[in-house]
Amino acid sequence: MAVLSYIQAITKALAEEMKRDEKVFVLGEDVGVRGGVFRATNGLYEQFGEERVIDTPLAESAIAGVGIGAAMYGMRPVAEMQFADFILPAVNQIISEAAKMRYRSNNDWTCPITIRAPYGGGVHGALYHSQSIEAVFANQPGLKIVMPATPRDAKGLLKSAIRDPDPVLFFEHKRAYRMLKEEVPETDELIPIGEADVKREGSDITVITYGLCVHFALEAANNLAEEGIDAHILDLRTIYPLDQDAIIKAASKTGKVLLITEDNKEGSILGEVAAIISEHCLFDLDAPIQRIAGPDVPAMPYAPPLEKEFMVNKDKIEQAMRSLAEF
Amino acid sequence: MTVEKIVMPQLGESVIEGTISTWLVEIGDKVEKYQPIAEVMTDKVNTEIPAYHTGEITAFHAEEGETVAVGEAIYSIEVDGKGTKEQQNVEANSKQEDQKETIDSQSMKTRYSPAVMRLAQEHQINLSEVNGSGRGGRITRKDIEKLISEESQKPKDELLTTPASENKSTNTEQKKKAFTQSLPGDREIPVTGIRKAVATNMVRATTEIPHAWMMIEVDVTNLVNYRNAEKDHFKNNEGYNLSYFAFFLNAVAKALKKFPQLNSSWAGNKIIQHKEINLSIAVGNEQELFVPVLRNVDEKSIKGIAKEVHILANKARNGNLTQEDMSGGTFTVNNTGTFGSVQSMGVINYPQAAILQVESIVKRPVIINDMFAARDMVNLCLSLDHRILDGVICGKFMSHVKEILENISGDTTPIY
Numbered sequence: 179m180a181v182l183s184y185i186q187a188i189t190k191a192l193a194e195e196m197k198r199d200e201k202v203f204v205l206g207e208d209v210g211v212r213g214g215v216f217r218a219t220n221g222l223y224e225q226f227g228e229e230r231v232i233d234t235p236l237a238e239s240a241i242a243g244v245g246i247g248a249a250m251y252g253m254r255p256v257a258e259m260q261f262a263d264f265i266l267p268a269v270n271q272i273i274s275e276a277a278k279m280r281y282r283s284n285n286d287w288t289c290p291i292t293i294r295a296p297y298g299g300g301v302h303g304a305l306y307h308s309q310s311i312e313a314v315f316a317n318q319p320g321l322k323i324v325m326p327a328t329p330r331d332a333k334g335l336l337k338s339a340i341r342d343p344d345p346v347l348f349f350e351h352k353r354a355y356r357m358l359k360e361e362v363p364e365t366d367e368l369i370p371i372g373e374a375d376v377k378r379e380g381s382d383i384t385v386i387t388y389g390l391c392v393h394f395a396l397e398a399a400n401n402l403a404e405e406g407i408d409a410h411i412l413d414l415r416t417i418y419p420l421d422q423d424a425i426i427k428a429a430s431k432t433g434k435v436l437l438i439t440e441d442n443k444e445g446s447i448l449g450e451v452a453a454i455i456s457e458h459c460l461f462d463l464d465a466p467i468q469r470i471a472g473p474d475v476p477a478m479p480y481a482p483p484l485e486k487e488f489m490v491n492k493d494k495i496e497q498a499m500r501s502l503a504e505f
Numbered sequence: 506m507t508v509e510k511i512v513m514p515q516l517g518e519s520v521i522e523g524t525i526s527t528w529l530v531e532i533g534d535k536v537e538k539y540q541p542i543a544e545v546m547t548d549k550v551n552t553e554i555p556a557y558h559t560g561e562i563t564a565f566h567a568e569e570g571e572t573v574a575v576g577e578a579i580y581s582i583e584v585d586g587k588g589t590k591e592q593q594n595v596e597a598n599s600k601q602e603d604q605k606e607t608i609d610s611q612s613m614k615t616r617y618s619p620a621v622m623r624l625a626q627e628h629q630i631n632l633s634e635v636n637g638s639g640r641g642g643r644i645t646r647k648d649i650e651k652l653i654s655e656e657s658q659k660p661k662d663e664l665l666t667t668p669a670s671e672n673k674s675t676n677t678e679q680k681k682k683a684f685t686q687s688l689p690g691d692r693e694i695p696v697t698g699i700r701k702a703v704a705t706n707m708v709r710a711t712t713e714i715p716h717a718w719m720m721i722e723v724d725v726t727n728l729v730n731y732r733n734a735e736k737d738h739f740k741n742n743e744g745y746n747l748s749y750f751a752f753f754l755n756a757v758a759k760a761l762k763k764f765p766q767l768n769s770s771w772a773g774n775k776i777i778q779h780k781e782i783n784l785s786i787a788v789g790n791e792q793e794l795f796v797p798v799l800r801n802v803d804e805k806s807i808k809g810i811a812k813e814v815h816i817l818a819n820k821a822r823n824g825n826l827t828q829e830d831m832s833g834g835t836f837t838v839n840n841t842g843t844f845g846s847v848q849s850m851g852v853i854n855y856p857q858a859a860i861l862q863v864e865s866i867v868k869r870p871v872i873i874n875d876m877f878a879a880r881d882m883v884n885l886c887l888s889l890d891h892r893i894l895d896g897v898i899c900g901k902f903m904s905h906v907k908e909i910l911e912n913i914s915g916d917t918t919p920i921y
Contacts (some may be wrong), residue, residue: 185519216519218546301516355519356548382647433620433646461623464646504640 182232182362186356188218191336192256193272194366196226199254202340204231206241206258206294207300215260216296216355240266246276246345249291254340262297262349263309276345277320292339295326296352297325298440300489305477308485310389310441315347316418316450322346322371323418327354327392330362333413334369342371347499351390358393369426372416374424383502384428385450387438388414391490395438398496407503417447422454429455433464434502440490443471465505470498506585508563511580513545514554516536524572529553534562544582560584596750613641620646709857714771717891720884721903722774725866728752728913729881735920741806747920750786750840751811753863755918756909757838758802759783764902767834769858769893776858776893785834785839785854786814788821795821796833796854807920830883837854838863842883851888858893861906862886882911 213220299308637644
């Protein structure tokens with residue numbers, strides 16, 4: 179096993195899948211010669227050539243649309259949005275075409291496209307390079323939304339996404355790219371879409387989160403363990419459709435639930451997670467369901483103190499976890 | 506003059522560390538603000554780090570070629586004026602505020618979460634006896650779970666004898682559990698509706714009513730003679746016994762008419778004095794004791810009373826008494842003399858004011874006009890609700906009953 183960073187795991191997954199199946203190809207802005215602005219497709223152009231690593235014009239609707247068309251004809255496109263913030267011109271293609279293709283054609287046509295996009299803030303990216311936009315897509319049946327939290331999950335889930343017969347949105351936290359490193363198996367490991375993962379077993383409080391926040395929650399949990407607070411941490415991994423059984427099990431385990439997202443609080447997928455818990459776990463609950471999320475302001479500020487205030491971090495999580503444990 | 510530690514800056518949107526490729530200054534150098542200090546290499550960019558202050562470089566914290574995480578110190582500089590101390594103060598203040606928030610009152614002691622409520626009900630836990638470890642004294646789910654696991658580790662015998670305030674709880678599940686531990690060969694007798702009603706009333710009466718007790722002795726020689734003279738004739742005519750009990754009921758009804766205070770019920774904030782005189786009587790069969798009611802006894806002849814007692818006793822023996830037969834009583838007369846008892850303390854039939862026990866008629870030597878005489882004597886015992894009644898009125902009532910009974914004859918008390 180080799181230690182890979184989050185972005186190296188992404189690159190490795192892409193390379194392995196392209197090698198395995200010649201129908202897999204990559205398209206996006208600067209993904210070719212440049213190797214991607216974050217270097218996610220680094221080396222693929224050299225390895226697989228310009229026909230399978232395609233630089234596109236600055237037109238996200240076209241990136242998605244071309245990919246959807248190719249997918250319908252049996253290809254396995256992996257489209258890259260340079261930043262998740264830029265996906266909005268492609269929303270019509272994704273929601274009205276990709277998500278509904280199988281349903282509207284009565285299974286005659288499918289759309290096995292994977293759309294990758296780096297999301298998230300805390301990197302001085304300001305408003306157009308910091309957004310969490312998963313909630314926009316998280317009530318569109320036909321779509322799957324995957325947001326891995328670790329390099330190993332990123333690799334295994336991206337491979338599953340590429341092989342999935344239906345459209346998958348694959349959001350990668352750009353701050354995780356070089357911050358998170360771990361040992362990733364060399365094997366062809368597939369991690370199933372739609373399954374949440376317990377990242378830490380605990381008995382005092384339950385934290386349910388996804389993406390980079392999993393990392394902060396784990397750090398906070400390690401600090402709190404020294405105080406005798408034992409946190410159970412569930413990583414949703416797939417945020418649409420949600421793994422209801424895992425959510426119910428985790429929430430019931432301690433009855434004290436903290437939900438965390440970097441997205442703006444109101445309308446985030448946390449509301450849906452909380453609703454699932456209320457529907458199924460009332461008589462196991464020991465405290466009001468708590469949420470940590472970004473404030474309801476239009477964008478991530480550029481000014482560092484304001485950005486820090488906006489972002490979820492280890493300290494905020496630790497404080498909320500302690501407070502919930504003491505409740 | 507203060508020394509500032511300068512940290513590795515954020516050098517790109519996904520960059521979390523940088524490698525110092527070259528220091529462009531040396532320790533001891535005076536530098537101007539914005540002057541390049543070092544060349545830094547990341548996997549995204551190569552860039553120069555400018556000085557944030559004018560001052561003198563005092564130390565390097567990283568060597569050339571070393572990789573440093575964003576936010577870690579790379580060099581120190583001695584600068585004029587204020588540094589970032591202010592920032593530290595702000596952070597310290599905010600920490601103090603956080604601590605203030607966590608201080609709480611004891612207000613959460615009786616706030617129960619759904620989980621705590623459910624577990625307490627399922628495991629028969631009296632929450633008022635549990636100490637909470639949560640904020641504000643709140644009982645947490647963990648507190649209850651701990652209690653349950655401790656409880657389940659206790660040996661079973663101990664569980665059975667634990668009082669655990671069972672009688673106050675409304676859930677009967679645990680009680681059933683405790684009572685089902687019957688021994689081999691034990692017979693289980695189902696609690697019928699009537700038995701249940703009696704049991705409920707008795708428990709309520711003994712826990713709620715402050716009982717007081719008195720007894721008088723009555724010479725019923727006349728009654729015995731009168732009844733002995735009539736009983737065979739009566740039995741032949743009517744087909745059932747002319748019991749002493751009918752005479753006692755008759756006497757009690759008459760006395761209640763005169764002292765209606767005893768013909769009352771307790772109703773919380775008021776006492777209800779009844780107009781009707783409906784006497785509850787205790788009738789037993791092999792297993793059970795029933796308390797059916799004779800209505801408007803003051804309006805009935807001795808024969809009428811005897812007949813009704815006969816009918817109710819038959820119903821009781823056959824288990825045919827209805828709730829209707831058992832309700833509406835205003836005073837109870839209990840024929841304890843049947844068993845040969847000469848003295849007993851009755852439990853008041855809730856919510857009535859009193860109960861009279863008619864004991865066994867016994868022939869005894871009694872002194873009349875300084876001479877011994879063999880007389881038929883009976884004890885009458887009265888239990889009274891001391892909230893409703895006092896000794897004086899009850900004494901007068903008992904004297905009146907005595908007077909009636911001692912003067913019974915064909916003239917004063919016709920059978921028909």
